[in-house]
Amino acid sequence: xxxxxxxxxxxxxxxxxxxxxxxxxxxxxxxxxxxxxxxxxxxxxxxxxxxxxxxxxxxxxxxxxxxxxxxxxxxxxxxxxxxxxxxxxxxxxxxxxxxxxxxxxxxxxxxxxxxxxxxxxxxxxxxxxxxxxxxxxxxxxxxxxxxxxxxxxxxxxxxxxxxxxxxxxxxxxxxxxxxxxxxxxxxxxxxxxxxxxxxxxxxxxxxxxxxxxxxxxxxxxxxxxxxxxxxxxxxxxxxxxxxxxxxxxxxxxxxxxxxxxxxxxxxxxxxxxxxxxxxxxxxxxxxxxxxxxxxxxxxxxxxxxxxxxxxxxxxxxxxxxxxxxxxxxxxxxxxxxxxxxxxxxxxxxxxxxxxxxxxxxxxxxxxxxxxxxxxxxxxxxxxxxxxxxxxxxxxxxxxxxxxxxxxxxxxxxxxxxxxxxxxxxxxxxxxxxxxx
Numbered sequence: 107x108x109x110x111x112x113x114x115x116x117x118x119x120x121x122x123x124x125x126x127x128x129x130x131x132x133x134x135x136x137x138x139x140x141x142x143x144x145x146x147x148x149x150x151x152x153x154x155x156x157x158x159x160x161x162x163x164x165x166x167x168x169x170x171x172x173x174x175x176x177x178x179x180x181x182x183x184x185x186x187x188x189x190x191x192x193x194x195x196x197x198x199x200x201x202x203x204x205x206x207x208x209x210x211x212x213x214x215x216x217x218x219x220x221x222x223x224x225x226x227x228x229x230x231x232x233x234x235x236x237x238x239x240x241x242x243x244x245x246x247x248x249x250x251x252x253x254x255x256x257x258x259x260x261x262x263x264x265x266x267x268x269x270x271x272x273x274x275x276x277x278x279x280x281x282x283x284x285x286x287x288x289x290x291x292x293x294x295x296x297x298x299x300x301x302x303x304x305x306x307x308x309x310x311x312x313x314x315x316x317x318x319x320x321x322x323x324x325x326x327x328x329x330x331x332x333x334x335x336x337x338x339x340x341x342x343x344x345x346x347x348x349x350x351x352x353x354x355x356x357x358x359x360x361x362x363x364x365x366x367x368x369x370x371x372x373x374x375x376x377x378x379x380x381x382x383x384x385x386x387x388x389x390x391x392x393x394x395x396x397x398x399x400x401x402x403x404x405x406x407x408x409x410x411x412x413x414x415x416x417x418x419x420x421x422x423x424x425x426x427x428x429x430x431x432x433x434x435x436x437x438x439x440x441x442x443x444x445x446x447x448x449x450x451x452x453x454x455x456x457x458x459x460x461x462x463x464x465x466x467x468x469x470x471x472x473x474x475x476x477x478x479x480x481x482x483x484x485x486x487x488x489x490x491x492x493x494x495x496x497x498x499x500x501x502x503x504x505x506x507x508x509x510x511x512x513x514x515x516x517x518x519x520x521x522x523x524x525x526x527x528x529x530x531x532x533x534x535x536x537x538x539x540x541x542x
Contacts, residue, residue, distance in 0.1 A: 109378050110156040111235040112455070114279050116288045116326045117228035118149045119221040121165060122307050123199035123214050130431060131168050131196025132302035133516075139199070143306040143351075144313050146198055149328050150225035151279070151288050152186055153455075154233055155381045159186040160453065161226045162290075162460075164328035166309040167192040168297075169493035171202040172449065172464070173434050174219060181223045185230055187383055189451055190222065191462065191490040194331045195297035197308040202432045211432075236279040236287055239373035240458060240483045243364045244272040247311070247357045248295035250469075251338040252507055260507030262338070270294070270337050271469045273476070275485045276365055277458065278323075278373055286325040291315070291365055292485040294332025294469055299339050299357060300350045311339060314358025315365075322366050330460075330487040333472025335496050335509060376483075379456025384541060387447035388534035389440050390494070392514075394521030396439035405515035412512060427518065435494070435517045444520055448531055449491045452538050457482040461535060464492035466509075468499050471528055475535055495519070499528050 122145045126138035146166035153160050161182070169192050179188050203215040250268025252260050275292040297310035309316070316327045339357055394404065406420040409427075427433075437444050449464035459481030463471075465488060472486040495517045496509040503510050503525045514522050 109380070112238065112378060113154040113233040114236045114287060115152045115229040115232040115234065116150065117225045117232070118147050118326055119225040120145050121148045121167070121218055121221050122146045124210065127199045127211060127214055128430060129197055129305065129307070130200050131198070131298070133430070135302060135305070135430070137305065139307050140305045141307070143308045146195070146307060146309055148222045148225045149326050150229040151290070151328055152226060152229035152233065153381055158381055158383070159230070160381055160383055161186040161188045161229065162328065162453070163188060163190045163222055163225060164330060165190060165192050165222065166195055166313065167198045167201055168194055168196060169201065169489045171434055172436065172492035174201060174215065175491050177219050178222050181219070182226055186226060188226060189453065189462065189491060191330050191487045193297055193309060193312045193329050194334065194489050195308065195310040195312060197297070197300050197304055197306065197310055199307070200432060202434055204432070204434065206428050207432060234287065235282050238376045238455065238458060239278045239280065240376055241276045241368045241373040242483070243274045243276070243368040245274050245293060245361045245364050246272060247339055247360050248272070248334070248337040249340050250336055252336050252502070260505055262508060268336065269470050271332055271473050274361065274364055275483070276368055276373065277485070278369060286323040288325050289319055289323060289327045289365070290330060290485070291319065291327060291361070292330040292332055292487065293361060294334040294337055294472060296334050296338045299354050304350065308354070311354050311357040311361070314355050315362045318359060318362035319365050323369065330485060331489055332486055333467040333469045333488050335466040335468045335488070335498070336502070337469055376458055377456060382454040384452045384538050386450050386534055386538055388450055388531050389438070389445040389447050390527040390530055391440065391443040391445045391524040392519055392521040393524050394444045396442055396444045401437050401444050401520040404520040405518050408512070408515045427516070431516050433517055435519065437519065443524070446494045446519065448494055448497070450531070450534055450538065451491060452535070454481060459484045460487065461485070462487045462490035463497065463531065464490055465494050465497040467497045468502055468528070470499050471497065471532070474532065478536070480539055497523070497528055497531060500525050
């Protein structure tokens, strides 16, 4: 029996926030955004193999909260199974709001959900037969950022000898006439070219890269952020000699150039195959013992100490967090410790695979997943379908640093992730890949 051709549709919606909404990604921003430099987008690619429909949505956001993902998925139930991946731009808006949030923030979140839903619905309206083609190249705009300080500690800086993933995975979907409908670009590099002083909304280097690829090939380009937790753009190492907006264009052009060159040389067309999607939550333990009915608010003391504020101000910590980094995290007692659920997706079309984590993932974890996957061609995307914070390797956990010792407390966790968390996540991926 002849397999029906894979069909696909694409659509894009603007998801830029209104002026005044806080941008997230840096803890020292004290005021809302000043306006839009370049629009943020949600780009939906809907795939239909005749039996199931799967929508991959690439959003220009730092991360997206699990509850917001669930709102989108519920509204699209019956239309498609949905995966939402974020570019991790640090010039994007807050993506969670509840009754404690102001009306403008709640209104933006409502609009964000509606725009993502609309992008998927529009993509579903214009399905056309496509072929999949694959290629891989390299780019050199990222550097490891875990720099050893004179006192022996680790901080965010520049570590040229540290691990990094230079691979750029490219998937292009073409119509039966050979016209590019969508181009997927998968690469690992933080969207932090603009730095904490910037208060203009922007997709950072990712937006510049995307616009240049689209200018060359047409169609729409979706960016999937790789395992970039410990990688920053080299702009951070250049100092003030180059203006940030120029660096955005320069670094975006470097990645776009490698993608265009690869596609011009010719991608390898992949044979038709059915779509498969597996989802699972891997509960990762924190170091905090679960010996109370609710998680203790340990994060208050840690964040106060980090800010050099006296302990009696602990009552103010939650108010500041809900203003600057509102987030709803799921925490539960598991085997005597508090734990949080990492969302993992595995999407497969024959020899092409995509593995996603709902976390900022250290680069060596992503590399190991791609190397061990049974698919001939594998992409890895972090900050997808939620974000539980940083997921370090066991060696990075032992070395410490802000990604290990501090940032989990911004998620209101009662402790750091346990050293074995990455191994548990990889074990879950291995089990999922072995499923028949």
